[in-house]
Amino acid sequence: MLRCQTAGKTVGFDNISDGHKGGEYQTMSSDKLEVRGAGLSNDALDTFPQYLLLNAKRFADRPAMRHKDFGIWQSWTWLQMHDEIRAFSLGLKKLGLKKGQKIALIGGNRPRLYWTFCAAQALGAVPVPIYSDSIAEEMEYVLEHAETIMAICQDQEQVDKVLSMGDKLKSLKTIIYDENRGMRDYEADNLISFVEVQKLGEELLAANAGEKWIKDINKAKGSDLAVMLYTSGTTGRPKGVMLSNDNMVKTAISANEFDKFDEKEQVVAYLPLAWVGDHVFSYGQAFASGYCVCCPESAETVDEDRREIAPTYFFAPPRVFENLLTAIMVRMDDAGNFKKKMFHYFLDHANKFGEKILNGDNVAFVDRLKYFAGELLVYGPLKNRMGFTNVKVAYTAGEAIGPEIFKFYRSLGLNLKQLYGQTEASVYISAQPDGEIRAETVGRPTPGVEIEIANSGEVMYRSPGVFVGYYKNDKSTKETKTKDGWVHTGDAGFIDDDGHLRIIDRAKDVGKLNDGSLFAPKYIENKLKFFPNVKEAVAFGDGHDFCGVIVNIDLTSVGNWAERNNISYASYQELAAHPQVYEMMEEHIEQVNRDLSQEEMMAGSQIARFLVLHKELDADDGELTRTLKVRRSFISERYAPLIEAIYDGSTQKYVDTEVIFEDGRKGNISATVEIRDVKKFAAATHKEAAE
Amino acid sequence: MSLKTVADIATGEELLHVDDISLSFGGVKAIQDISFDITKGEIRAIIGPNGAGKTSMLNVINGFYHPQVGTITFLGEERRKMRPYMAACQGISRTFQNVALFAGMSTLDNIMAGRSLKMHKNFFWQMFRYGPALNEEIEHRRAVEEIIDFLEIEPIRKTPVGQLPYGLQKRVELGRALAAEPSLLLLDEPMAGMNLEEKEDMSRFIIDVNQQFGTTIALIEHDMGVVMDLADRIVVLDYGKKIADGLPAQVQADQNVIDAYLGVAH
Numbered sequence: 001m002l003r004c005q006t007a008g009k010t011v012g013f014d015n016i017s018d019g020h021k022g023g024e025y026q027t028m029s030s031d032k033l034e035v036r037g038a039g040l041s042n043d044a045l046d047t048f049p050q051y052l053l054l055n056a057k058r059f060a061d062r063p064a065m066r067h068k069d070f071g072i073w074q075s076w077t078w079l080q081m082h083d084e085i086r087a088f089s090l091g092l093k094k095l096g097l098k099k100g101q102k103i104a105l106i107g108g109n110r111p112r113l114y115w116t117f118c119a120a121q122a123l124g125a126v127p128v129p130i131y132s133d134s135i136a137e138e139m140e141y142v143l144e145h146a147e148t149i150m151a152i153c154q155d156q157e158q159v160d161k162v163l164s165m166g167d168k169l170k171s172l173k174t175i176i177y178d179e180n181r182g183m184r185d186y187e188a189d190n191l192i193s194f195v196e197v198q199k200l201g202e203e204l205l206a207a208n209a210g211e212k213w214i215k216d217i218n219k220a221k222g223s224d225l226a227v228m229l230y231t232s233g234t235t236g237r238p239k240g241v242m243l244s245n246d247n248m249v250k251t252a253i254s255a256n257e258f259d260k261f262d263e264k265e266q267v268v269a270y271l272p273l274a275w276v277g278d279h280v281f282s283y284g285q286a287f288a289s290g291y292c293v294c295c296p297e298s299a300e301t302v303d304e305d306r307r308e309i310a311p312t313y314f315f316a317p318p319r320v321f322e323n324l325l326t327a328i329m330v331r332m333d334d335a336g337n338f339k340k341k342m343f344h345y346f347l348d349h350a351n352k353f354g355e356k357i358l359n360g361d362n363v364a365f366v367d368r369l370k371y372f373a374g375e376l377l378v379y380g381p382l383k384n385r386m387g388f389t390n391v392k393v394a395y396t397a398g399e400a401i402g403p404e405i406f407k408f409y410r411s412l413g414l415n416l417k418q419l420y421g422q423t424e425a426s427v428y429i430s431a432q433p434d435g436e437i438r439a440e441t442v443g444r445p446t447p448g449v450e451i452e453i454a455n456s457g458e459v460m461y462r463s464p465g466v467f468v469g470y471y472k473n474d475k476s477t478k479e480t481k482t483k484d485g486w487v488h489t490g491d492a493g494f495i496d497d498d499g500h501l502r503i504i505d506r507a508k509d510v511g512k513l514n515d516g517s518l519f520a521p522k523y524i525e526n527k528l529k530f531f532p533n534v535k536e537a538v539a540f541g542d543g544h545d546f547c548g549v550i551v552n553i554d555l556t557s558v559g560n561w562a563e564r565n566n567i568s569y570a571s572y573q574e575l576a577a578h579p580q581v582y583e584m585m586e587e588h589i590e591q592v593n594r595d596l597s598q599e600e601m602m603a604g605s606q607i608a609r610f611l612v613l614h615k616e617l618d619a620d621d622g623e624l625t626r627t628l629k630v631r632r633s634f635i636s637e638r639y640a641p642l643i644e645a646i647y648d649g650s651t652q653k654y655v656d657t658e659v660i661f662e663d664g665r666k667g668n669i670s671a672t673v674e675i676r677d678v679k680k681f682a683a684a685t686h687k688e689a690a691e
Numbered sequence: 692m693s694l695k696t697v698a699d700i701a702t703g704e705e706l707l708h709v710d711d712i713s714l715s716f717g718g719v720k721a722i723q724d725i726s727f728d729i730t731k732g733e734i735r736a737i738i739g740p741n742g743a744g745k746t747s748m749l750n751v752i753n754g755f756y757h758p759q760v761g762t763i764t765f766l767g768e769e770r771r772k773m774r775p776y777m778a779a780c781q782g783i784s785r786t787f788q789n790v791a792l793f794a795g796m797s798t799l800d801n802i803m804a805g806r807s808l809k810m811h812k813n814f815f816w817q818m819f820r821y822g823p824a825l826n827e828e829i830e831h832r833r834a835v836e837e838i839i840d841f842l843e844i845e846p847i848r849k850t851p852v853g854q855l856p857y858g859l860q861k862r863v864e865l866g867r868a869l870a871a872e873p874s875l876l877l878l879d880e881p882m883a884g885m886n887l888e889e890k891e892d893m894s895r896f897i898i899d900v901n902q903q904f905g906t907t908i909a910l911i912e913h914d915m916g917v918v919m920d921l922a923d924r925i926v927v928l929d930y931g932k933k934i935a936d937g938l939p940a941q942v943q944a945d946q947n948v949i950d951a952y953l954g955v956a957h
Binding site: 072 | 832899903
């Protein structure tokens, strides 16, 4: 009665039939499949579809992609994936997709969406991935601005969003959907399923369109547009960053060389498709080196799926590492006494010697032995639980990571490194080479990248990955990119004595207090966010007498604390306003002030007053970007009365805020928020060492 | 959803027919002379105030209660009474008003239990999970995974159901009922105690089951909004008697029904 909805996928034993097809293809292809640079893996090709042809030959039987479906990891070899992509690509051609036209991708990490990148590029068309959790209005802007001809949606939810825009999208002709669920009663005639498109492609293939397809792929140039990624942008409308084949391919190749990645790596693809990081790690680098990309079953099962796959290369924003650590600490609090003791004993040991051992420093034999025992009893099982057992290299980027968190993972023996990059650079600007790793820097320029610090303190770079321009926005392009190829990052930073880059804050956010002391909001916020109990913090102070912060508590962590201390609460709002929570936050902030007082440049900007916000900052309300970065200016407008209250000395303030739910409905939250003063510390008089 | 017309239902093939059913417990007359039919492919709602005999009616259909008077015709076969085992074998499965799952077992195992009637290999092979029993299990596991995918409960596949929130438990229970690949699915208050979002989800699943797999559904529900939206036809019971039977619009306009729900001065 229940039928498989995603027909055509291969499960274990079904592979035989596809294998046969592959064999047939191989025999006939020996003279027809022209691969440039075939056999010479070091020979750089120009485009990813060219790499597809190459990989289908050199790694024909190696896994290219996995997807957990029906509780089983279903795999495709490079040859099978090549066949799938070819069928879909020809289908798109039949539907009228031409060189230079745009196709939107809306959805999660599904093999078919990754295939769409390649299938579109094979025709010279430009894929435009869109954040799938955007509300319809944001999506509409991108679809319209990019003039997309087609859109491929993962499921009914996304199709509904696109259909709801109706006639407003003038250029959109066709909507393709991946999952059939709930789609049976849709009668719009511009709707077609992924499988049907592939069928169209197979018809073309039967009519000998395959040779032309390969010829077109080999004709493509490195300077052609490869992909267009819309930056979520902390201010204003998103901008379409145009990246060429050269940008992406060269970046992918040099990144693979930097960390010595080959076809044996495995990664789990779980970050948004529209984010440049995921595009490079889960698509670019995979195609260039031939490694295997694994798509999780659903967003909620990522942790479990990662454990099953045990990736060799892992990438995550600091948030993911923070959440993993919080989850472990919460679980350990509930563990038995013996386990708890053992855990803390060996963590202490790792804290002392783990990093040294990882860096290859001199460590006494006894301590090594003890570390080895810890590996067997604590570190190993911990890494296994988090899915890090086989990780060769893990990166964190996007935000500053807390030194404590960074050190924790490294002391367990996980080779966690920091990376600094942005969409306009095709990710890589700088990264930490093995053996030169410190929590507060983001490493050296990656191969091929030049970095300079402008007089204003802004970091500038030039590299082969530098973007072509913003789509239909010459003004912004000129503002960002100089004539000779230097790009403004918008970040303030400096190169330290070891030649490592250090980032302080967004250049435009760095300001001054009225007494003239330097004020770097992000620097203060990050210090606060490193406390597990603080989810988000927003600091104000530019042009004011003192620094004030708005704090967001972390519900998981504070909630658990409340449970253990018999503090009852009915809602986030009630917990946030609890006097004991306020005391906890006050302690944290005092600690931050103590730290700041030790730093010559920052001592003047200690926090004077704070409040705990009654609601969680949320991307749907526009308070965070889609990549979950704080939009400071928006928040200062939205909560203007609260900020005023911080500076006029009041001890409490009533606010009423409108919130938007994911489905577009609106509601209101109101509360009386308390504002408290915090102790400041005298600035350190003696100059300490740079550390 | 595709709109079924009245004509569709009228000409629909009859799946189940109850005739003049009466059921009493000692002096309490739970059901008195009730007759109605369920045609293939429809969603049939049974509604009524508390104590109207709705759950008793479902229990009669799947053989848990045996009526003193009346007959039940299922798939053309007329019986004095159903037996639960017989009902299950013939394709009637159900969910319960109070969740009745194995709390210590995982979601997967609970749904797998719903397929036990379809497992035919002998005890010996099953005990060792070897040979034909293993192949059989793989086959059933696939069917269960399709249900898990269908109900979107992948993240809780291995969680003991006792730890799950109520709304999810209800979903797992629906999954277990579906695992038997029923031709008639009896749902006893599938949305009781749920919030609006959970109700919307559950309604969507019920419609999907009905339309995608063509499963006939009889459901008891108190939320009138849900019933009017979901049901093709509605039977209304009050104090063990049938007081109305027809399309949602007809039932809504029926004076007897309005009186039963709002009360009437005697």
